[in-house]
Amino acid sequence: xxxxxxxxxxxxxxxxxxxxxxxxxxxxxxxxxxxxxxxxxxxxxxxxxxxxxxxxxxxxxxxxxxxxxxxxxxxxxxxxxxxxxxxxxxxxxxxxxxxxxxxxxxxxxxxxxxxxxxxxxxxxxxxxxxxxxxxxxxxxxxxxxxxxxxxxxxxxxxxxxxxxxxxxxxxxxxxxxxxxxxxxxxxx
Amino acid sequence: xxxxxxxxxxxxxxxxxxxxxxxxxxxxxxxxxxxxxxxxxxxxxxxxxxxxxxxxxxxxxxxxxxxxxxxxxxxxxxxxxxxxxxxxxxxxxxxxxxxxxxxxxxxxxxxxxxxxxxxxxxxxxxxxxxxxxxxxxxxxxxxxxxxxxxxxxxxxxxxxxxxxxxxxxxxxxxxxxxxxxxxxxxxxxxxxxxxxxxxxxxxxxxxxxxxxxxxxxxxxxxxxxxxxxxxxxxxxxxxxxxxxxxxxxxxxxxxxxxxxxxxxxxxxxxxxxxxxxxxxxxxxxxxxxxxxxxxxxxxxxxxxxxxxxxxxxxxxxxxxxxxxxxxxxxxxxxxxxxxxxxxxxxxxxxxxxxxxxxxxxxxxxxxxxxxxxxxxxxxxxxxxxxxxxxxxxxxxxxxxxxxxxxxxxxxxxxxxxxxxxxxxxxxxxxxxxxxxxxxxxxxxxxxxxxxxxxxxxxxxxxxxxxxxxxxxxxxxxxxxxxxxxxxxxxxxxxxxxxxxxxxxxxxxxxxxxxxxxxxxxxxxxxxxxxxxxxxxxxxxxxxxxxxxx
Numbered sequence: 001x002x003x004x005x006x007x008x009x010x011x012x013x014x015x016x017x018x019x020x021x022x023x024x025x026x027x028x029x030x031x032x033x034x035x036x037x038x039x040x041x042x043x044x045x046x047x048x049x050x051x052x053x054x055x056x057x058x059x060x061x062x063x064x065x066x067x068x069x070x071x072x073x074x075x076x077x078x079x080x081x082x083x084x085x086x087x088x089x090x091x092x093x094x095x096x097x098x099x100x101x102x103x104x105x106x107x108x109x110x111x112x113x114x115x116x117x118x119x120x121x122x123x124x125x126x127x128x129x130x131x132x133x134x135x136x137x138x139x140x141x142x143x144x145x146x147x148x149x150x151x152x153x154x155x156x157x158x159x160x161x162x163x164x165x166x167x168x169x170x171x172x173x174x175x176x177x178x179x180x181x182x183x184x185x186x187x188x
Numbered sequence: 189x190x191x192x193x194x195x196x197x198x199x200x201x202x203x204x205x206x207x208x209x210x211x212x213x214x215x216x217x218x219x220x221x222x223x224x225x226x227x228x229x230x231x232x233x234x235x236x237x238x239x240x241x242x243x244x245x246x247x248x249x250x251x252x253x254x255x256x257x258x259x260x261x262x263x264x265x266x267x268x269x270x271x272x273x274x275x276x277x278x279x280x281x282x283x284x285x286x287x288x289x290x291x292x293x294x295x296x297x298x299x300x301x302x303x304x305x306x307x308x309x310x311x312x313x314x315x316x317x318x319x320x321x322x323x324x325x326x327x328x329x330x331x332x333x334x335x336x337x338x339x340x341x342x343x344x345x346x347x348x349x350x351x352x353x354x355x356x357x358x359x360x361x362x363x364x365x366x367x368x369x370x371x372x373x374x375x376x377x378x379x380x381x382x383x384x385x386x387x388x389x390x391x392x393x394x395x396x397x398x399x400x401x402x403x404x405x406x407x408x409x410x411x412x413x414x415x416x417x418x419x420x421x422x423x424x425x426x427x428x429x430x431x432x433x434x435x436x437x438x439x440x441x442x443x444x445x446x447x448x449x450x451x452x453x454x455x456x457x458x459x460x461x462x463x464x465x466x467x468x469x470x471x472x473x474x475x476x477x478x479x480x481x482x483x484x485x486x487x488x489x490x491x492x493x494x495x496x497x498x499x500x501x502x503x504x505x506x507x508x509x510x511x512x513x514x515x516x517x518x519x520x521x522x523x524x525x526x527x528x529x530x531x532x533x534x535x536x537x538x539x540x541x542x543x544x545x546x547x548x549x550x551x552x553x554x555x556x557x558x559x560x561x562x563x564x565x566x567x568x569x570x571x572x573x574x575x576x577x578x579x580x581x582x583x584x585x586x587x588x589x590x591x592x593x594x595x596x597x598x599x600x601x602x603x604x605x606x607x608x609x610x611x612x613x614x615x616x617x618x619x620x621x622x623x624x625x626x627x628x629x630x631x632x633x634x635x636x637x638x639x640x641x642x643x644x645x646x647x648x649x650x651x652x653x654x655x656x657x658x659x660x661x662x663x664x665x666x667x668x669x670x671x672x673x674x675x676x677x678x679x680x681x682x683x684x685x686x687x688x689x690x691x692x693x694x695x696x697x698x699x700x701x702x703x704x705x706x707x708x709x710x711x712x713x714x715x716x717x718x719x720x721x722x723x724x725x726x727x728x729x730x731x732x733x734x735x736x737x
Binding site: 010011013015018019022023025026027029030032033034036037040041117118120122123124125127128132 | 297298362366369370373374376377378380381400401402403404405407408409411412415416419420421422423428429430431434437438441
């Protein structure tokens with residue numbers, strides 16, 4: 001009888017996790033093609049932004065903020081796996097605030113870089129890469145914020161917290177994308 | 189039976205809302221599938237009218253039926269419509285309706301997402317078409333080459349409608365494909381391992397992966413175009429350090445997998461229809477599965493064969509040419525498998541079978557044309573000529589549309605409880621078959637004679653007149669055949685339903701349940717032991733799983 005109402009699934013991965021993986025797969029192609037556009041255009045213009053430490057101040061601070069937020073996210077989802085709901089709440093709150101700081105930092109950075117979207121092709125690609133990543137950060141903030149609200153409503157427990165895990169997964173992903181963009185835009 | 193016990197659980201999802209509202213709010217995969225199919229047929233009529241307008245304009249030399257600008261809008265919307273608003277949603281409609289039935293599931297993994305996907309698609313289509321009334325439709329062809337699409341050269345809002353419409357349709361397809369992938373991995377009935385899935389499920393699976401990994405490239409291309417046009421960026425503007433070829437690379441990195449997104453579902457349908465009407469299991473099932481996967485992978489590596497005329501290095505030309513030949517191999521495997529299935533089978537030439545055989549023969553011609561175009565020197569001669577138009581219509585009309593019609597006739601009894609008339613259906617098939625060859629076969633000749641695609645008129649005396657005239661008559665025959673199909677639909681849908689569960693002596697799970705299926709599909713989730721679970725049930729002594737044991 002149990003097979004009628006709850007058939008044994010033919011796969012062992014959770015449905016939400018699988019959907020997230022496929023979604024991140026399609027996102028990855030999106031960022032990869034943006035990077036291809038960046039690579040194709042970078043060779044065509046003279047990129048005169050100096051690679052000095054002062055130029056890297058904001059990006060480095062921002063990278064630090066994001067890495068700390070990822071650690072907070074990791075810490076908060078570990079907390080709920082251990083049933084510590086209050087740690088989950090504080091971890092998510094700090095992560096959301098750090099995420100917003102990051103986006104604010106990106107806006108300042110774009111203004112200070114002295115680039116405009118209609119400068120030359122490079123201004124456009126810089127704007128686009130940072131802009132679409134920032135939009136993903138905001139999506140991540142929304143996701144974590146939703147989890148924060150649900151955590152405050154007591155929606156999560158040791159046995160039931162898939163949304164927390166998925167939100168964390170998305171956050172790790174946008175952090176990893178930032179590291180790639182940071183390397184591509186500032187270091188290489 | 190355990191069915192009685194299960195009843196209370198089965199009836200929890202009721203349609204409380206009546207009539208039209210229940211269709212607008214539905215999350216049932218079967219209803220969403222039908223919504224997709226009906227919408228796609230509506231757009232098919234629009235795209236067909238656009239094709240007829242073009243054929244009327246080209247019937248005679250120096251014709252003044254359409255203005256050049258209208259002609260540009262019409263061919264752009266014809267291509268965009270047939271690809272994004274007809275073949276893709278029709279395949280998605282079949283997928284929605286059939287994949288859960290074929291894998292023994294009650295619905296898709298994410299029913300609400302499924303509904304969002306459909307309404308986004310419909311809005312995207314309506315949005316694009318609203319451009320005709322709001323200052324002019326897009327007019328740069330379905331692949332919208334930069335820099336022609338820049339504001340300077342395309343000052344109307346047509347490109348905005350096209351770009352944002354593409355973003356909407358891409359979003360709809362992406363979330364739909366994610367849904368298919370998750371559904372197929374998660375919701376298969378007990379015992380249905382990957383290599384026991386019906387071929388249509390397999391091709392939907394591969395198609396979904398192709399969509400998920402190729403559409404972002406189009407999204408990027410279109411977003412950059414919008415930034416160029418609206419915010420003054422210069423991605424495709426060469427004078428400001430942009431790169432016009434970037435568009436072509438991004439577009440075709442999507443565009444070539446897209447070709448297989450369009451054809452693989454039709455191949456899946458044919459792979460279901462031919463075994464049924466040959467009275468045999470599919471010959472070389474696993475070879476067909478692996479050839480579909482191979483086509484999926486190879487499809488991502490051949491995009492630049494659309495760009496042979498752009499001045500690529502010789503090594504790139506060689507690579508993309510050879511790689512394109514390679515795609516012929518898995519395609520050939522499929523054709524041999526279908527022929528092998530029919531070989532010495534008990535053939536029944538029903539209408540769905542006729543359309544499937546039509547698919548094989550027409551797709552074969554289209555595939556061979558493709559091989560010609562993969563030869564670089566030949567391509568340099570005939571690229572952007574009517575030869576290319578002939579090729580793409582043999583694969584997409586002779587291929588995809590024939591395959592999809594095969595599916596319409598094959599599963600119509602499941603969806604409606606009624607069989608479409610065989611006698612009217614045969615008229616439909618033969619007229620469509622004759623009409624399509626009259627339209628598209630002469631395009632080969634015109635292409636070799638040098639007629640460029642997308643010209644709105646031509647002078648007499650180039651040897652093109654007669655063939656253009658023949659093509660226009662053929663287009664009229666296709667239109668008549670479609671009217672006959674509509675008559676068949678109306679006559680059938682008004683007849684008394686017979687509710688045959690298994691009208692064709694099928695072998696897969698969808699034929700086990702009533703026609704049309706109840707909301708919950710399966711009262712009892714079936715257990716699967718082989719590729720043909722219904723065959724096993726009908727012929728326990730000859731069951732397929734006995735061979736494996």
